Amino acid sequence: AQTVTQSQPEMSVQEAETVTLSCTYDTSESDYYLFWYKQPPSRQMILVIRQEAYKQQNATENRFSVNFQKAAKSFSLKISDSQLGDAAMYFCAYRSARADYGGATNKLIFGTGTLLAVQP
Amino acid sequence: DGGITQSPKYLFRKEGQNVTLSCEQNLNHDAMYWYRQDPGQGLRLIYYSQIVNDFQKGDIAEGYSVSREKKESFPLTVTSAQKNPTAFYLCASNRGLRTGELFFGEGSRLTVL
Numbered sequence: 001a002q003t004v005t006q007s008q009p010e011m012s013v014q015e016a017e018t019v020t021l022s023c024t025y026d027t028s029e030s031d032y033y034l035f036w037y038k039q040p041p042s043r044q045m046i047l048v049i050r051q052e053a054y055k056q057q058n059a060t061e062n063r064f065s066v067n068f069q070k071a072a073k074s075f076s077l078k079i080s081d082s083q084l085g086d087a088a089m090y091f092c093a094y095r096s097a098r099a100d101y102g103g104a105t106n107k108l109i110f111g112t113g114t115l116l117a118v119q120p
Numbered sequence: 121d122g123g124i125t126q127s128p129k130y131l132f133r134k135e136g137q138n139v140t141l142s143c144e145q146n147l148n149h150d151a152m153y154w155y156r157q158d159p160g161q162g163l164r165l166i167y168y169s170q171i172v173n174d175f176q177k178g179d180i181a182e183g184y185s186v187s188r189e190k191k192e193s194f195p196l197t198v199t200s201a202q203k204n205p206t207a208f209y210l211c212a213s214n215r216g217l218r219t220g221e222l223f224f225g226e227g228s229r230l231t232v233l
Contacts, residue, residue, distance in 0.1 A: 009160070035221055045210065045224035091162060107153060107178070108222055112162040 002027045004094050006111035013082045014119050020067075021077045021114045023092030031097035034068065034075045035108065040088040048090070051075065053097070079116075087118040122147045126211050126225035133198075133205070133232050141196045141228045143211035150215060152194035153222065156180060157208040166209075169194055198230060206232045 003026045013019035025034070036048040051059045051068050058066050063083075067076045079086055092111040124145045133139045145152065151170045155163040165178030169188040183202025188194055194213075198205045208229050212222040 004162075006162075033221075043208065043227045045212075045222075047221045050221055107165055107168055108163075110155075110163040112160060 002029075002032075002094050002096065002109050004092055004109050004111040006092055006114050008114045009112070010115045010117070012117045012119060013079070015082055015084060017082055018078060018080045019082055019116065021079075021090050021092075021116065023075045023077070023111055025073050025075065025092070025094050027073070027094065027096075029096055029098065033095045033097060034066075035093040035095070036064070036066070036075075036077045037091045037093060037110075038086075038088045039091065039113075040085075045091075049077070082118050084118050084120060087116055089113045089115050124211055124213055124223060124225035126209075126228050129226065129228060131228060131230050133230065135232055136200045138197055138199050139230065141198070141209055141211075141230070143194045143196065143225060144192055145194075145211075145213045145223075145225075146192060147213060147223060148191070148215075149213035149223070150191070151213060152188070153212045154178075154184075154186065154194070154196045155210045155212065157210060157227075163210065166196065205230055 005024045032053045034051045038046045038048050049059050049061045049064050058068050063080045065078045091113045093108040095108050127142045153168040154166040157163050164180050166184050167178050167186040169175035172191050175186050175188050185197045208227050210227045211225040214222050
């Protein structure tokens, strides 16, 4: 079974600085998707960024980028120029691509989350 | 605007009572999911449905029940058999294939008194 591990329960960063959140996963599959979700105090889960495993290029969305190391099964999130609004719980998630052709359930497996604080 | 609506946002229940959490989506998504969130445990899958009139147990289905009579609706009943029901419950949906990401509702906080 696939698992997702986030080893940093809490992180802190100064406003305008850069922070990296870690995520590792375990799978025997070669085709899958990885995601980072943000959960602010409002509790609404928001997709930050997604990565397809078959793509070697790391995904980027404005100030958010990932470092996807497939062989190491690592998927870290880098937040540049941190803002106060970035303060939230961040979840890493995995989804099998086998679900695309009916080979598996189309469900996401989540890590336990990292609580990010942004200091002014 | 399209989205997922969960209700109620806050719910208090006495021990021994069943409660039903509502989840409605107008995104025309085929698949819907219920997750439970507890501090330090991330999100755990309770039940999911990939098509109307069909649903499967997730990782922690004991003490819960669902129905999927309409594409738009996927209510979750927390029964008295659920030993520790106090939690934050999140409903989500997606189109089902080649989309990956889930779209979430705002959640429902259930407290058992």
